[in-house]
Amino acid sequence: MSINYKLELMYDGSAFSGWQRQKNARTVCGELESAIKIITKQDVELCGVSRTDAGVHANEYVANFFMDIEFPPEKLVVGINAICPDEISVKKAEITAPDFNARFDVKSKTYIYTIDNTQYGNSFMRKYAWHFKYPLDLEAMQEACRSYLGTHDFSAFMSQGSTAKNFERTILDACVTKGADGIIRFSVTGDGFLYNMVRIMAGTLVWVGKGAISPSQIPDIIASKDRKKAGVTAPPHGLMLYKLNY
Amino acid sequence: MSINYKLELMYDGSAFSGWQRQKNARTVCGELESAIKIITKQDVELCGVSRTDAGVHANEYVANFFMDIEFPPEKLVVGINAICPDEISVKKAEITAPDFNARFDVKSKTYIYTIDNTQYGNSFMRKYAWHFKYPLDLEAMQEACRSYLGTHDFSAFMSQGSTAKNFERTILDACVTKGADGIIRFSVTGDGFLYNMVRIMAGTLVWVGKGAISPSQIPDIIASKDRKKAGVTAPPHGLMLYKLNY
Numbered sequence: 213m214s215i216n217y218k219l220e221l222m223y224d225g226s227a228f229s230g231w232q233r234q235k236n237a238r239t240v241c242g243e244l245e246s247a248i249k250i251i252t253k254q255d256v257e258l259c260g261v262s263r264t265d266a267g268v269h270a271n272e273y274v275a276n277f278f279m280d281i282e283f284p285p286e287k288l289v290v291g292i293n294a295i296c297p298d299e300i301s302v303k304k305a306e307i308t309a310p311d312f313n314a315r316f317d318v319k320s321k322t323y324i325y326t327i328d329n330t331q332y333g334n335s336f337m338r339k340y341a342w343h344f345k346y347p348l349d350l351e352a353m354q355e356a357c358r359s360y361l362g363t364h365d366f367s368a369f370m371s372q373g374s375t376a377k378n379f380e381r382t383i384l385d386a387c388v389t390k391g392a393d394g395i396i397r398f399s400v401t402g403d404g405f406l407y408n409m410v411r412i413m414a415g416t417l418v419w420v421g422k423g424a425i426s427p428s429q430i431p432d433i434i435a436s437k438d439r440k441k442a443g444v445t446a447p448p449h450g451l452m453l454y455k456l457n458y
Numbered sequence: 459m460s461i462n463y464k465l466e467l468m469y470d471g472s473a474f475s476g477w478q479r480q481k482n483a484r485t486v487c488g489e490l491e492s493a494i495k496i497i498t499k500q501d502v503e504l505c506g507v508s509r510t511d512a513g514v515h516a517n518e519y520v521a522n523f524f525m526d527i528e529f530p531p532e533k534l535v536v537g538i539n540a541i542c543p544d545e546i547s548v549k550k551a552e553i554t555a556p557d558f559n560a561r562f563d564v565k566s567k568t569y570i571y572t573i574d575n576t577q578y579g580n581s582f583m584r585k586y587a588w589h590f591k592y593p594l595d596l597e598a599m600q601e602a603c604r605s606y607l608g609t610h611d612f613s614a615f616m617s618q619g620s621t622a623k624n625f626e627r628t629i630l631d632a633c634v635t636k637g638a639d640g641i642i643r644f645s646v647t648g649d650g651f652l653y654n655m656v657r658i659m660a661g662t663l664v665w666v667g668k669g670a671i672s673p674s675q676i677p678d679i680i681a682s683k684d685r686k687k688a689g690v691t692a693p694p695h696g697l698m699l700y701k702l703n704y
Binding site for chain 2: 222223224269271289293298299300301302303330331332333334335336338340
């Protein structure tokens with residue numbers, strides 16, 4: 213009988229070619245599967261909550277996998293953390309319900325996209341924020357951001373290469389804040405996201421901030437379902453999967 | 459006539475052998491002096507607020523230097539940031555009073571020492587916190603920390619190799635806090651610090667937290683003036699020079 217294991221983890225995406233296993237590339241999933249093989253001698257396949265791109269970070273991440281043997285979850289945690297690179301940390305492992313699926317059971321996800329809006333570039337944010345040094349109109353970005361709320365067909369905010377067939381997603385919460393240190397954070401919670409959707413939303417907000425798009429145009433851009441109408445795809449290293457709600 | 463230039467900067471100390479220039483080592487001061495030489499063709503000597511050790515970070519740092527030529531400060535900022543590694547960011551440059559001295563004119567400094575007290579080790583704090591995974595008694599650390607306040611001879615909290623002759627320093631503020639994420643921060647403000655003083659204070663707090671030293675012993679340890687009575691010197695990468703008051 214196969215047992216379903218659930219892992220709660222975090223990772224600094226800087227050093228990886230994203231989550232999903234690939235031949236000849238260092239991925240988070242690949243590192244974890246190799247570690248589990250060393251510890252348990254079992255070949256397992258991880259199912260992760262999201263296929264994050266290269267450079268994207270995760271503060272909270274959940275994956276599950278099936279294994280025919282019973283293995284103490286706390287030993288999995290210690291073993292994986294000992295074997296995996298320091299950029300991956302498993303916080304918790306547990307045996308979970310047989311029908312639990314990390315990808316399909318998540319109710320909502322919160323992403324934070326970070327923009328370093330200082331002139332000089334914060335030394336500590338190089339790998340965790342998009343350094344955009346030109347002036348940004350924060351209020352315009354906040355106004356634009358509110359148009360993301362609700363249920364829409366977000367085709368205009370999707371990169372090619374997706375296998376999605378339904379393009380409707382619900383944005384439950386979205387806000388833009390700026391700290392005294394010049395760091396802007398775009399926080400967005402939704403029931404699901406299309407391929408590169410948060411990065412295109414962030415890039416569009418920056419286009420609004422610099423005056424290339426007016427906040428009042430956002431509803432039209434959404435309605436157009438035309439990727440070319442939205443802003444740039446913001447670089448991956450500013451993106452962090454922040455919180456999961458199951 | 460020599461002109462006095464003041465630089466406000468920050469740096470991620472991970473990649474450097476500390477602040478102070480050294481032959482055959484990559485130091486923050488050395489990188490800045492080389493960049494200024496390229497930009498201005500002048501040989502300058504920087505005077506920094508503190509000689510931070512290898513691996514120690516600075517969120518706020520001030521240095522000054524004299525140059526015989528007049529050079530637009532805003533061009534210094536752009537030039538230095540273009541030439542220096544990304545781990546160093548100059549926020550501001552200005553021409554300052556001829557008698558300004560970054561080291562001797564600072565009235566107080568605030569350091570933050572960060573301890574990652576999670577079992578698993580936060581992926582994002584590897585270079586910015588001491589990962590100490592065993593249980594720590596927060597209240598005991600907070601009580602011990604209060605004994606640092608005030609004016610004392612801190613010889614017991616000083617490493618060998620210092621040239622200091624007066625060992626009395628005044629701690630104006632000190633506190634220990636723990637976040638929901640398991641990260642403990644020891645924040646300390648003083649009019650000055652002896653060599654390795656904050657790291658020994660932090661190490662002593664951890665020794666208190668794990669029960670090896672009782673909080674009530676701290677006044678005796680200070681009074682003993684004996685380095686052997688205090689706790690370990692905490693590792694450098696958890697230390698950040700956080701704020702300066704001139």
